Amino acid sequence: MAKAIDPQSSMAALFGSRLRKLRVAAGLTQTEVGVLAHVVGSRIAQLERATGAKPTLELTRVLDRELVADELLIDLWPYVYREAFPDWSQAFIAYSARAKVIREYASHAVPGLLQTPAYARALLSVGHSLRDAEHLEERVAARLDRQVRLTGPDRPELWIILDESVLRRPVGGSEVMRAQLEKLLRMAEEPNITIQVLAFDQGEHGAMGGSLTMLTTPDGSHIAYTEGAHSGQLTEEPHEVERFSLVYDRLTAMALPPLMSLDLIRSVMEANPRAASVPSRSDRRRLAQQQLQQPGGRQLRAGGGRIPGRRARP
CATH class of the missing domain: 3.30.870 (Endonuclease; Chain A)
Structure with missing residues (x-):
C-alpha cells in the first residue's frame, strides 16, 4: 500500500488528499479518472501523492467537473499554484x-x-530559487496558466x-x-x-x-x-x-x-x-x-x- 501523505505538509499535498477522497467516493480508479481527464493514470497518481508537476488550471477544472467536486479543487488550485514561486x-x-x-x-x-513556453523555460532555467528540473516545469506551467x-x-x-x-x-x-x-x-x-x-x-x-x-x-x-x-x-x-x-x-x-x-x-x-x-x-x-x-x-x-x-x- 502506498504511504499516505500528510495533507498539512503543503498545499499540493492537501490538493492530492482531496483528489484521492473524491476519486474513491466516486468509485473510480486512477486510470479511470485519467481517461476522463485525458491524461495517463500515473499523472493522477502523481497528483494524489504530490510527487509530480503541480496541476494546471485546465486539468483542475476537468477533475473538479468529472468528480463533482462543487469547485473544491478549483478553490484550492491558486494556493497550489503559488507554491511554485518564491x-x-x-x-x-x-x-x-x-x-x-x-x-x-x-x-x-x-x-x-x-512569454512563449520556450522563452519562459530558458528564462526560468537560470532562476536563483530554482531547485531542480521538476521545479522548472512547475514554474513554466504555472506561468503559462496565468x-x-x-x-x-x-x-x-x-x-x-x-x-x-x-x-x-x-x-x-x-x-x-x-x-x-x-x-x-x-x-x-x-x-x-x-x-x-x-x-x-x-x-x-x-x-x-x-x-x-x-x-x-x-x-x-x-x-x-x-x-x-x-x-x-x-x-x-x-x-x-x-x-x-x-x-x-x-x-x-x-x-x-x-x-x-x-x-x-x-x-x-x-x-x-x-x-x-x-x-x-x-x-x-x-x-x-x-x-x-x-x-x-x-x-x-x-x-x-x-x-x-x-x-x-x-
Missing part, C-alpha cells in the same frame, strides 16, 4: 490574478503574461512598456527569441493589450535597475510592485503608490508610440539593422500629433488593432 512574489501573483488593470515596465525580460486570463471573460486591461534591451537580448537563442517577438506582435492585436518600447536614446529614468508593475483591483485599490533579479517588494501605501504611478506615467510619455513600437519589434525580429533604427524625436512628435487629431484620439494599428489615445490614470 515567497516574495506570491502576494503579487494573488493581486495580479484579479486585477482589472495591469501596467508594467519590463527592464530585462518579456513579462510572464506574454496567460489564460488575458483572453478570458474577465480579461484585464494590460499596458506593457518594454525596455529596448528586452527586444535585443536573445533569451534562449535566435529562434526562441524570434518566436517570442512574433508573439508580442500577435498579442498587441488584442483590444485589451497595448505595448510600447522605451528606446535606448531616452537615457536615464526613474525605474532603472528593475521592473515596475502598477495594479488596479476590482474595488479600485492601487498597488505598486517593484522587482529585481532576486527580490521583489509590494506596496499599498497611497503615498508610495502615487509616487510609482508618476514614474510609470513618465515612462509612458518617454516610450515610443504603440505603432512605432510595433514597427521596432518587427524590424528587430526581421534582423534588419537599417529598419530597426529608432525614429527621431521629431518623427515621434509628428506621429503623436497625428494620433491626437484622429477621432477620439485613436488611430488604427497596422494589422487592424487600435492604438489607444492617452487614457485617464486608473
